Amino acid sequence: MTRRFLLTRLSGALLTLFGVAVLVFVVLRIIPGDEITSILGIESGNLTEAQLEALRSYFGLNQPYHEQFFGWLFNVLGGNLGVSMRSGASVSSLIASALPVTLELAILSLTLGILLGVPIGVYAATHQGKAPDAAAQSFGLIGLAIPNFVIASFLITLVAELFNYFPNAAGYAAPWEDLSLNLQQMAFPVISLGVVLAGSIMRTTRSAFLEASSEPFVRTARGKGLSQRRVKWVHVFRNATIPIVTITGIQFGYLLGGTVVIEQIFALPGLGRLVYSAITQREFAVVQSTVLVIAAMFVVVNLLVDLLYARLDPRITLE
Amino acid sequence: MNTKKRSRWPLLFVLLLVVALVASACSSSTDDGEGSDATTTTAGQDGGDATTTTSGGDDGGDDGGDAPTGDLVVGRVGDIDILDPHLATAFQSVRTLDLVYDGLLTLDADLAVGPGLAESWEFSDDGLTLTMSLQEGVTFHDGSAFDSEDVAASLNRVLDEETGAVVRANLLAITDIATPDANTVVLTLANVDASILTSLADVNAAILSSDAIAAGTVDREPNGTGAFAWNEWKQGSSVTLTANEGYWGDGPYVASLEFRIIPDENSVLAGMKAGEVHVGVLTDPAVVLQAGDPLTVHRTPALAYHALMMNSSREPLSDQKVRQAISCAIDRQQVIDTAALGEGEVTGPITIPAYRSSTAGLPCGGERDIDTAKDLLAQAGYADGFTLNTIVIALETLTAIAEGENLAAQLAEVGITLELEILETGTYVDRWLAADFDAAVALNSGKADPHQLYARYWPSTGNLNGVASYNSPMLDELFAAGQVETDPAVRVGIYDQISEELQAQSPWIWVFTGFEYRVATDAVSGFVPMPNGSLQYLKQTKLG
Numbered sequence: 001m002t003r004r005f006l007l008t009r010l011s012g013a014l015l016t017l018f019g020v021a022v023l024v025f026v027v028l029r030i031i032p033g034d035e036i037t038s039i040l041g042i043e044s045g046n047l048t049e050a051q052l053e054a055l056r057s058y059f060g061l062n063q064p065y066h067e068q069f070f071g072w073l074f075n076v077l078g079g080n081l082g083v084s085m086r087s088g089a090s091v092s093s094l095i096a097s098a099l100p101v102t103l104e105l106a107i108l109s110l111t112l113g114i115l116l117g118v119p120i121g122v123y124a125a126t127h128q129g130k131a132p133d134a135a136a137q138s139f140g141l142i143g144l145a146i147p148n149f150v151i152a153s154f155l156i157t158l159v160a161e162l163f164n165y166f167p168n169a170a171g172y173a174a175p176w177e178d179l180s181l182n183l184q185q186m187a188f189p190v191i192s193l194g195v196v197l198a199g200s201i202m203r204t205t206r207s208a209f210l211e212a213s214s215e216p217f218v219r220t221a222r223g224k225g226l227s228q229r230r231v232k233w234v235h236v237f238r239n240a241t242i243p244i245v246t247i248t249g250i251q252f253g254y255l256l257g258g259t260v261v262i263e264q265i266f267a268l269p270g271l272g273r274l275v276y277s278a279i280t281q282r283e284f285a286v287v288q289s290t291v292l293v294i295a296a297m298f299v300v301v302n303l304l305v306d307l308l309y310a311r312l313d314p315r316i317t318l319e
Numbered sequence: 320m321n322t323k324k325r326s327r328w329p330l331l332f333v334l335l336l337v338v339a340l341v342a343s344a345c346s347s348s349t350d351d352g353e354g355s356d357a358t359t360t361t362a363g364q365d366g367g368d369a370t371t372t373t374s375g376g377d378d379g380g381d382d383g384g385d386a387p388t389g390d391l392v393v394g395r396v397g398d399i400d401i402l403d404p405h406l407a408t409a410f411q412s413v414r415t416l417d418l419v420y421d422g423l424l425t426l427d428a429d430l431a432v433g434p435g436l437a438e439s440w441e442f443s444d445d446g447l448t449l450t451m452s453l454q455e456g457v458t459f460h461d462g463s464a465f466d467s468e469d470v471a472a473s474l475n476r477v478l479d480e481e482t483g484a485v486v487r488a489n490l491l492a493i494t495d496i497a498t499p500d501a502n503t504v505v506l507t508l509a510n511v512d513a514s515i516l517t518s519l520a521d522v523n524a525a526i527l528s529s530d531a532i533a534a535g536t537v538d539r540e541p542n543g544t545g546a547f548a549w550n551e552w553k554q555g556s557s558v559t560l561t562a563n564e565g566y567w568g569d570g571p572y573v574a575s576l577e578f579r580i581i582p583d584e585n586s587v588l589a590g591m592k593a594g595e596v597h598v599g600v601l602t603d604p605a606v607v608l609q610a611g612d613p614l615t616v617h618r619t620p621a622l623a624y625h626a627l628m629m630n631s632s633r634e635p636l637s638d639q640k641v642r643q644a645i646s647c648a649i650d651r652q653q654v655i656d657t658a659a660l661g662e663g664e665v666t667g668p669i670t671i672p673a674y675r676s677s678t679a680g681l682p683c684g685g686e687r688d689i690d691t692a693k694d695l696l697a698q699a700g701y702a703d704g705f706t707l708n709t710i711v712i713a714l715e716t717l718t719a720i721a722e723g724e725n726l727a728a729q730l731a732e733v734g735i736t737l738e739l740e741i742l743e744t745g746t747y748v749d750r751w752l753a754a755d756f757d758a759a760v761a762l763n764s765g766k767a768d769p770h771q772l773y774a775r776y777w778p779s780t781g782n783l784n785g786v787a788s789y790n791s792p793m794l795d796e797l798f799a800a801g802q803v804e805t806d807p808a809v810r811v812g813i814y815d816q817i818s819e820e821l822q823a824q825s826p827w828i829w830v831f832t833g834f835e836y837r838v839a840t841d842a843v844s845g846f847v848p849m850p851n852g853s854l855q856y857l858k859q860t861k862l863g
Contacts, residue, residue: 033745037752039400041744042763043408043485045752045783046775050480051487055406058483086401087554088539094554153585160589169394169590171579172556264582269555273582277555281400282745 002310009306013299020295021076024288025069028279035059035085038282059085072288081293082285084278091289094274098258099293100174102270104182105262106255108190110248113197118244120198121205126232128210136202143199149261152192156265159188168266189266193259197251204247208240215239241312249305253298387562389862391573391843393854394587394596398555398580403538404525405477405484410764413522414854415558415578419460420525420543421568423451423470423504424516425855428847429672430767432516436465436526436544437504446511446805453502457567459528460541460548467498472529474506486523488782489514489771511803513810517768546571546858556580570858572845588614591840597862598846599838600854603717604662607836615841618834619848622670622765625654625663625718627709627726627828629758632788635701636757642825643682644695648733649726650687655831658721663831668821669814670832672850673807674769676818682825692733704734707757711739712747722830723760754786765832767851769814770802777821789826 036055037044044052056062063071075082081091124136160166167184175182212218213236221235258272271294278286309316399412404420407413423437434440437451457465474496477484492515495507508515518524531542541549546568547560558578562571579596581587584606590596591614601607610616627645635641655663665685667676678685683692696702711723720741727737737758742750750756766772776787778798784790794817801813821827837848842863847856 031743031745032749033743037745037748039406040408040485041748042751042783044748045786046485046488047483048480048487051483054481055483084554087552089554097553098555156585156589160592164593166586166589166593166595169579169581169586169593169595171392171577171595265586267579267581267583267586269553273555277398280744 009303013296013303016299017292017295021073021288021292022069024291025072025284028282028284028287029065033282034061035282035284036061038280068284072285076289076292081289084283084286086281086283091286094286095271095290095293098269098271098274098290101172101268102256102258102263102272104175104186105189105193105259105268105270106252108186109193109197109255110252112190112194113201113251114248116194116198117201118205121202122209122232122237124202125206125209125213136206140199140203140206143196143202146196148192148196148259149265151195152188152262152265155188155192168268172267172269185266185268189259189262189268192262192266193255200247200251201244204243205240208243209236212236212239238312242309245305245308245312249301249308253301256297256301257294387564387571387574389573390575390577391598391857391860391862392577392579392596393598393600393857394579394581394590395600396580396582396584396587399552399558399578401538402541402552404522404527404541404543405473405482405486405537407523408485410852411578414852415560416525416541416543417522417545417853417855418547418560418576418857419541419545419549420522420527421545422520422522422525424520426517426520426767426849426851426853428849428856430517430850431673432520435520436470437519440516442805446803447508449506449508449515451504451506453504454567455502457544458565459544460563461528463528463530465526465528465544466501467504468501469526469529470504471496471498472532473526474524476527476532477524484523486518486521488775489518489521490524511805512770513802513805514768514770514774517766517771520767547576550575566858568858570860572859572861576857585609588838591838594840597840597843598857598860599836601836601838602833604660604833607662607838608660610838613841615839615843617837617839617846617848619850620664620670620672621832621835621852622767622850623762623852624666624668624670624765624832625722625760625762625830627758627830628756628761628787629707629825629827630754630756630788631826632754633757635699635705636707638699638701639824640695640699641701642828643823644692644699644733645730645735646681646822646825646828647683647688647692647695648735649729649828649830651685651830653687653729654722654725657725658718659831659833663833666829666832668818668827668829669769669772670765670850671767671769671772674811674814676815676822676829678822680819680822682823687729689732696733696735702734704736706736706738709737709739709758709760710747710750710756711741711760712762713741713743718833719760719762726760726830751786754788765851769810769817770798773817774798774802777817777826787826789824791820791824793820 036052036059060068072082083090084094120136120139124133127133156166167181168188170181173181173185218231218235221231258270258275260272260276263270263272271290275287275290278290395411397411399415400409401407401412404416407416422435425433425435427433436454436457438454440449440451442449453467453470459465474493476482477487477490478493492508492510492512493506494509497505499505525543527537528542531537531540546563546566548563550559550561552558557580560576562574581590584601584603587596587599587601588606588610591599607616629636629642631637631642651665655661655665665678667678669676696704709723711719713720723737723739727739730737751759775781775783777790777794778784779790779795797813797817801810801817804810804813835848835850835852837846839846844861846860849855
């Protein structure tokens with residue numbers, strides 16, 4: 001049963017990815033400008049037709065669209081994600097250096113979001129209508145309402161001004177190069193993202209918890225004479241996890257796509273910046289392959305979340 | 320039921336842990352494998368190692384005395400894009416490659432031409448032969464010797480259409496490149512061209528090693544004769560150069576130079592306050608104005624100019640009165656004050672210090688005069704105003720949108736509506752090159768020579784005259800005279816006339832020039848900013 005589920009999901013995933021590949025390819029060709037205009041800007045107006053033709057052939061822009069697409073696709077299927085025409089670096093090496101940054105940022109931010117959001121949500125739900133609930137609700141609203149880049153700018157202005165401390169300008173250090181510096185560099189972005197995530201996780205937790213509390217089995221459990229704590233964590237919380245896992249999974253998927261603004265502000269060379277700069281530079285192969293990898297990760301995360309549902313709630317069967 | 324299931328619910332956390340493990344596995348593989356090699360463009364590609372030793376050693380004859388010390392960090396928002404100096408036009412690339420490569424000639428802080436790889440040069444009496452004597456004992460970073468063959472190969476590469484070099488248009492006068500001996504180059508010119516020396520100082524005409532050209536490695540392995548040798552490019556993060564201790568000129572005084580990419584200007588400033596960055600390349604006046612006490616802000620009036628370009632081939636802008644009315648309706652200082660926080664100077668067409676236009680020739684004397692503007696519009700038959708489709712470049716010019724909004728507000732008072740279309744760079748460039756606009760809020764990069772600055776726009780033969788969409792026999796004659804005039808004083812007079820004519824005709828509304836900002840910490844000395852934004856004085860910059 002699970003195998004059939006996996007098979008249908010996998011074929012669906014492949015179709016999705018093919019759709020993504022086509023869409024990205026088409027969108028990149030529709031938006032005006034190519035690698036030449038993005039390198040030369042209005043200076044490209046100074047080139048003769050022969051010069052332009054030479055550059056087009058250098059960048060492979062003179063090939064028909066279908067050759068560009070299928071040439072790229074077959075390369076990707078063969079494990080070759082292409083090459084950045086600017087630097088000569090392979091796209092897989094670019095992704096290999098950007099992905100760990102984004103993964104670390106995503107995992108740490110989500111962890112902070114869960115650590116803040118879930119307990120506050122449960123606390124708010126168990127004190128529904130009282131002062132702690134109001135405070136928690138305000139926290140949730142603030143988290144949802146303030147864009148993460150505002151928190152980011154606030155942190156930079158405040159901390160750099162007051163303490164002359166801004167580790168992110170020291171040049172990105174990977175955790176295996178300098179763990180202490182790396183964690184310092186992750187602190188601001190993780191707070192900026194984590195607080196916002198905590199807002200939505202807290203609200204989801206609270207409402208899921210309240211909904212589960214009103215189910216008849218809770219009264220039954222209490223009637224059986226179980227302790228409050230046991231009812232709360234085993235019976236109610238357990239049944240409230242599905243929406244929490246859903247929102248967490250979705251957020252994780254988004255985070256894996258890279259958080260362009262946060263990565264820009266904090267000078268983190270992650271996937272978001274890779275794709276963003278590749279788009280502005282019209283590095284078609286880099287954009288196509290990287291977006292495909294991001295889409296694949298999104299699909300995998302969704303799949304894992306679905307598998308998790310069945311684990312969390314045996315009433316759910318994977319069909 | 321509960322005990323069994325309770326043991327399973329922390330699966331989510333286990334999952335996260337697994338992902339974390341995978342992440343660390345990914346990362347260690349980039350550390351030792353081919354990954355790090357590929358994200359990094361190194362000069363010594365074969366070795367795979369990031370460092371390139373500067374050969375040439377002591378015989379270069381630098382008399383600086385002390386060995387270069389310290390690692391200078393320059394913070395800026397953008398990465399370099401390409402490594403081929405003949406093709407690069409992005410600010411970041413040009414300013415970086417400028418330190419790695421030398422041209423035959425150089426420009427000083429006042430943009431006057433001085434010696435480079437050519438230590439002296441001489442025009443024949445008819446101005447059609449340019450003989451250059453080259454520096455002796457210069458070596459490329461890979462250790463090979465520099466001689467006239469490299470000059471010939473480099474200039475031929477620029478002139479070859481296959482290369483796609485933008486500067487080719489400025490060097491077309493060259494018909495022959497002769498190398499009578501290893502230290503002499505003789506250029507034969509089809510016509511007298513007073514601007515050719517400035518063109519030869521352009522990094523787009525940099526001298527490459529003839530071996531690198533033959534091997535086709537120019538776009539991957541930078542190998543110049545400059546003060547700094549290529550070391551490492553971590554795409555999106557940093558570019559690191561190492562001192563060329565055998566450099567033939569003055570400097571370098573620091574052991575290494577890192578261009579660190581910090582995409583947000585506020586973050587660059589925060590990094591400088593925290594002492595992580597020594598020199599900041601900033602463009603946003605709002606950020607620069609926050610640079611506090613320990614930081615020094617160098618301001619140089621920029622060559623680049625902010626203008627409202629108009630399409631004179633379209634109604635109603637084809638009417639000179641209408642264009643003059645627009646010029647009269649705009650208070651240029653107000654644009655500076657609102658859009659650029661007062662950080663700029665009103666300018667006429669020519670922004671080069673030695674040729675800078677007076678703004679006296681502007682319609683209405685350069686003052687805002689609504690009544691005259693309305694009069695002129697009424698005379699032209701547009702008393703009720705009209706609407707102009709105005710394209711604005713969004714990303715690269717921070718103040719462009721605010722400029723557009725202020726211009727729109729000012730012109731609204733005389734009944735002219737600017738319909739602002741905020742465009743991303745690629746779209747803007749396409750529309751601009753096709754002259755598909757009524758008006759454009761633009762920031763144009765300046766050039767060090769007035770002929771190069773406008774010969775492509777205003778003479779009827781200029782390759783961008785279609786975009787400028789205005790020409791006249793008078794301008795054609797003046798530009799032809801300016802190109803062949805070699806007496807500087809006479810030349811200034813010619814470009815003054817051009818400037819007056821352009822202001823009277825007002826095909827564009829020149830608004831202002833901003834500043835080139837270089838912010839430095841107190842550890843930095845010897846840096847001189849340049850009007851063209853060049854960072855070449857990093858060669859002479861010291862730390863501590």
